[in-house]
Amino acid sequence: xxxxxGGGNDVQWCFSQVKGAIDDxxxxxxxxxxxxxxxxxxxxxxxxxxxxxxIFQQELESKxxxxxxxxxxxxxxFQSHEPEFDYxxxxxxxxxxxxxxxxxxxxxxxFLLSTNDKTIKLWKISERDKRPEGYxxxxxxxxxxxxxxxxxxxxxxxxxxxxxxxxxxxRVFANAHxxxxxxxxxxxxxETYLSADDLRINLWNLEITDRSFxxxxxxxxxxxxxxxxxxxxxxxxxxxxxFVYSSSKGTIRLCDMRASxxxxxxxxxxxxxEDPSNRSFFxxxxxxxxxxxxxxxxxxxxxRDYLSVKIWDLNMESxxxxxxxxxxxxxxxxCSLYENDCIFDKFECCWNGNDSVVMTGSYNNFFRMFxxxxxxxxxxxxxxxxSKPRSVLKPRKVCTGGKRKKDEISVxxxxxxxxxxxxxxxxxxxxIAVATTNNLYIxxxxx
Amino acid sequence: xxxxxLYDSDAILSEEHNASPxxxxxxxxxxxxxxxxxxxxxxxxxxGSDFLMKRLQKGQKYFDSGDYNMAKAKxxxxxxxxxxxDKNLVTGDHIxxxxxxxxxxxxLVTSKLAG
Numbered sequence: 001x002x003x004x005x006g007g008g009n010d011v012q013w014c015f016s017q018v019k020g021a022i023d024d025x026x027x028x029x030x031x032x033x034x035x036x037x038x039x040x041x042x043x044x045x046x047x048x049x050x051x052x053x054x055i056f057q058q059e060l061e062s063k064x065x066x067x068x069x070x071x072x073x074x075x076x077x078f079q080s081h082e083p084e085f086d087y088x089x090x091x092x093x094x095x096x097x098x099x100x101x102x103x104x105x106x107x108x109x110x111f112l113l114s115t116n117d118k119t120i121k122l123w124k125i126s127e128r129d130k131r132p133e134g135y136x137x138x139x140x141x142x143x144x145x146x147x148x149x150x151x152x153x154x155x156x157x158x159x160x161x162x163x164x165x166x167x168x169x170x171r172v173f174a175n176a177h178x179x180x181x182x183x184x185x186x187x188x189x190x191e192t193y194l195s196a197d198d199l200r201i202n203l204w205n206l207e208i209t210d211r212s213f214x215x216x217x218x219x220x221x222x223x224x225x226x227x228x229x230x231x232x233x234x235x236x237x238x239x240x241x242x243f244v245y246s247s248s249k250g251t252i253r254l255c256d257m258r259a260s261x262x263x264x265x266x267x268x269x270x271x272x273x274e275d276p277s278n279r280s281f282f283x284x285x286x287x288x289x290x291x292x293x294x295x296x297x298x299x300x301x302x303x304r305d306y307l308s309v310k311i312w313d314l315n316m317e318s319x320x321x322x323x324x325x326x327x328x329x330x331x332x333x334x335c336s337l338y339e340n341d342c343i344f345d346k347f348e349c350c351w352n353g354n355d356s357v358v359m360t361g362s363y364n365n366f367f368r369m370f371x372x373x374x375x376x377x378x379x380x381x382x383x384x385x386x387s388k389p390r391s392v393l394k395p396r397k398v399c400t401g402g403k404r405k406k407d408e409i410s411v412x413x414x415x416x417x418x419x420x421x422x423x424x425x426x427x428x429x430x431x432i433a434v435a436t437t438n439n440l441y442i443x444x445x446x447x
Numbered sequence: 448x449x450x451x452x453l454y455d456s457d458a459i460l461s462e463e464h465n466a467s468p469x470x471x472x473x474x475x476x477x478x479x480x481x482x483x484x485x486x487x488x489x490x491x492x493x494x495g496s497d498f499l500m501k502r503l504q505k506g507q508k509y510f511d512s513g514d515y516n517m518a519k520a521k522x523x524x525x526x527x528x529x530x531x532x533d534k535n536l537v538t539g540d541h542i543x544x545x546x547x548x549x550x551x552x553x554x555l556v557t558s559k560l561a562g
Contacts, residue, residue, distance in 0.1 A: 020560050021562070029558075032560075046558075052557075054561045074561045092507075180505060226503075227499070229499055277472060278471070278472045278475070280472075280476055280478075281482060281483070282475055283475075332477070332478065334475060334478040334479075335478040335485075339485075440560055
């Protein structure tokens with residue numbers, strides 16, 4: 001298979017870096033909750049359950065080692081959100097960062113949106129590499145000198161200083177969500193963004209924090225009639241009037257903001273009809289969509305439900321054009337996965353730069369890639385064991401039948417506490433960021 | 448951008464892709480039977496209202512100062528029942544107290560990813 005067919009390049013994934021503590025005793029605050037490359041891929045942001053954001057920057061390729069791509073090193077880290085308690089509603093508000101989304105770069109500074117369950121914040125990350133020196137109006141300690149002692153006019157001069165990266169909150173978008181925010185998405189117009197909670201989606205202007213427009217509201221008049229919630233939402237990558245949202249019932253609705261102010265009426269409804277003979281107690285739960293992502297081209301969208309990844313053509317609502325099984329062997333484990341709540345795990349998914357490969361996580365620190373063109377898939381593992389610099393990752397295989405081959409792992413041996421929920425793919429290159437519970441792995445293709 | 452060629456040293460179509468829809472349905476039905484045997488009262492509305500309401504109420508911690516003070520006064524001489532393992536559940540007998548609520552502290556320590 002490898003090298004068959006000629007033409008094209010065969011990618012071998014190699015370990016590049018791992019960030020985070022080695023010890024097995026994981027503090028809750030260190031659990032990684034989101035991973036996102038910026039639009040150029042130079043910056044990689046992570047958010048965690050402790051409300052902290054860490055941003056890594058790719059080093060410029062060194063002339064000494066043209067074969068290697070630059071490593072990612074810490075660029076900035078800050079506390080984005082703090083825990084709060086809403087006394088009025090007796091509600092504990094977690095500081096966990098649910099999502100980070102970068103804004104396209106417009107000037108020297110970088111901007112990102114980070115959100116917890118209730119509040120979205122716009123952060124500005126800027127560099128300072130020079131400072132004015134040579135004041136003769138102040139003493140060394142900053143106190144102003146007696147003006148009568150100043151006899152010359154001296155203009156301060158900017159001198160280089162050690163690079164300082166500063167993160168400052170520029171906007172706080174609060175009090176617009178009754179339920180828990182699951183998604184934020186920046187519009188291609190770069191002026192607005194949406195935030196979605198379980199029942200509502202709001203539209204914001206990045207400059208205005210005291211107002212947002214509600215564009216989707218699926219809250220029933222009688223809460224007893226509630227049958228589905230919003231699970232994810234995203235703006236189209238280049239049509240600024242279009243967005244989609246997915247539901248816990250496995251449907252995706254595409255909405256056009258030109259049609260009306262309130263987009264409760266969808267323009268398109270994407271749903272795969274279910275075979276009634278397959279219906280079970282678990283059907284609806286495993287059909288719940290945990291993530292939805294447009295392709296870079298804007299022609300397709302991908303959804304992730306508990307067991308599979310589906311690719312939809314925006315021109316066809318009746319069924320997905322491609323379906324990939326992530327871990328079909330879990331069908332025989334649904335009872336225990338329901339009991340230990342794993343069945344409610346929210347896996348994300350991502351596209352590579354040219355939309356030819358998609359990736360998603362699984363259990364036992366496995367993650368899966370599906371090549372849409374070559375119709376091939378591979379299972380890889382993020383582990384300390386395969387963390388030697390530039391070592392090639394070996395494909396993994398889960399054994400479902402009786403006879404377990406050497407190097408295979410049986411379904412019963414899988415560690416369901418080792419989940420890879422968050423992965424990200426560099427916008428242009430074959431560099432991927434894979435988050436285990438508390439570690440961030442960076443893999444690159446072998447050059 | 449170079450095309451990604453993935454590799455699977457075994458057959459492209461692994462065992463799971465060959466599973467028939469009927470076999471899948473039987474596997475899942477088997478799991479359903481197992482679950483219902485363990486929890487006979489489990490919802491007539493699978494994945495419906497109860498499950499969604501629980502999801503929407505995540506983070507709710509009940510503390511009523513009136514109840515708390517009344518209970519303190521009433522139960523001065525009696526033993527208060529000790530909070531069970533699930534402190535988030537409010538039962539009829541147990542009055543949540545500030546001491547029962549897990550302490551929330553902001554993480555002032557730098558993330559280990561930056562270490």
